[in-house]
Amino acid sequence: MGHAMLALISWLTLQLVSSIQPTEQGPSSTSAPGFLGSLRGHEAGIYALAVSDQLVASGSKDGSILTWNLTGAAMQDASRAMETPLQKLSGHAAGVTALTLRDELLASGAADNSTKLWNVATGELVRQLPHPKTVFGLSISGKQLASACWDGVARIYDLENEVEPMELRGHTGGLYEVSHSPLDPTLLATASADRTVRVWDLKTGRQLWKFMHKDHVTALDWSPVNFTLATGGWDRRFRIWKIHAEEVAKCRGGVCGDLVTWAAGLFFGMDVARSTMPS
Numbered sequence: 001m002g003h004a005m006l007a008l009i010s011w012l013t014l015q016l017v018s019s020i021q022p023t024e025q026g027p028s029s030t031s032a033p034g035f036l037g038s039l040r041g042h043e044a045g046i047y048a049l050a051v052s053d054q055l056v057a058s059g060s061k062d063g064s065i066l067t068w069n070l071t072g073a074a075m076q077d078a079s080r081a082m083e084t085p086l087q088k089l090s091g092h093a094a095g096v097t098a099l100t101l102r103d104e105l106l107a108s109g110a111a112d113n114s115t116k117l118w119n120v121a122t123g124e125l126v127r128q129l130p131h132p133k134t135v136f137g138l139s140i141s142g143k144q145l146a147s148a149c150w151d152g153v154a155r156i157y158d159l160e161n162e163v164e165p166m167e168l169r170g171h172t173g174g175l176y177e178v179s180h181s182p183l184d185p186t187l188l189a190t191a192s193a194d195r196t197v198r199v200w201d202l203k204t205g206r207q208l209w210k211f212m213h214k215d216h217v218t219a220l221d222w223s224p225v226n227f228t229l230a231t232g233g234w235d236r237r238f239r240i241w242k243i244h245a246e247e248v249a250k251c252r253g254g255v256c257g258d259l260v261t262w263a264a265g266l267f268f269g270m271d272v273a274r275s276t277m278p279s
């Protein structure tokens with residue numbers, strides 16, 4: 001989950017910069033261990049961030065998206081790289097709520113409910129994917145884009161052909177986040193305001209597992225090395241769902257057993273509990 005960690009660190013930096021504007025000297029962020037610099041350029045708060053090997057994209061409350069070149073060479077002159085965005089992508093009429101980057105493709109979701117695909121090399125708007133409500137989460141894997149929409153439906157788009165998306169229905173509340181398993185991109189996880197996390201089989205469009213939290217689930221990420229899933233939300237519980245490869249195969253075959261979970265209440269100490277959750 002190094003990517004997520006990098007995103008988090010960058011997000012914190014950007015948040016800080018946006019929250020301290022217009023004052024030049026903020027809190028002592030510049031003395032924090034590992035601090036490289038601040039990306040200055042947004043005129044309103046930052047809601048979304050995406051990170052790839054070369055680029056950072058940041059999306060703002062005012063609808064603008066900035067991309068930044070953070071490769072090693074560019075970082076040699078960090079002050080310059082950090083003051084000057086590569087591109088400014090304008091087109092969203094309301095706050096940007098989701099971003100994801102893969103190579104030259106950037107996908108953005110916004111409170112104007114228009115999800116857009118951009119070519120970050122040229123700054124061109126490539127395609128528009130209309131949604132009935134706001135998209136809060138996006139995931140790209142291979143030729144597929146998945147969106148987490150506030151209407152409770154996860155949609156799977158073919159990035160090469162403009163065909164109707166596959167729709168995953170079952171959640172009874174809006175979606176905050178969606179993620180393809182890096183290990184098997186035909187497994188997709190969604191996090192929802194209905195207090196559940198669901199894992200879907202993209203080969204069939206079927207729901208495999210439903211995991212319960214006690215409140216809105218706002219964040220999730222897969223392990224890059226196995227089918228372990230981490231989730232978190234308003235119940236202040238960070239949960240780890242251990243799914244074994246054999247269990248995935250069995251569940252696809254129709255037998256979805258209970259899973260072992262680990263829950264850590266970050267606000268109430270390391271109250272780690274072993275429990276099984278009904279599917």
Ligand SMILES: *[C@@H]1O[C@H](CO)[C@@H](O)[C@H](O)[C@H]1NC(C)=O
Nearest residue numbers: 054069070071073074086121
């Ligand atoms: C980023 O900066 C590096 C080093 O200056 C450069 O080689 C690379 O082409 C830049 N990438 C983009 C996407 O502009």
Ligand SMILES: *[C@@H]1O[C@H](CO)[C@@H](O)[C@H](O)[C@H]1NC(C)=O
Nearest residue numbers: 111112113132133134135150
């Ligand atoms: C966009 O979606 C939000 C809910 O996410 C809704 O309140 C709003 O009316 C929608 N706006 C448009 C222009 O459809």
Ligand SMILES: *[C@@H]1O[C@H](CO)[C@@H](O)[C@H](O)[C@H]1NC(C)=O
Nearest residue numbers: 223225226227228242243244
């Ligand atoms: C997945 O990998 C993590 C990290 O190596 C390990 O702690 C965990 O036990 C593994 N999960 C399973 C189900 O094998």
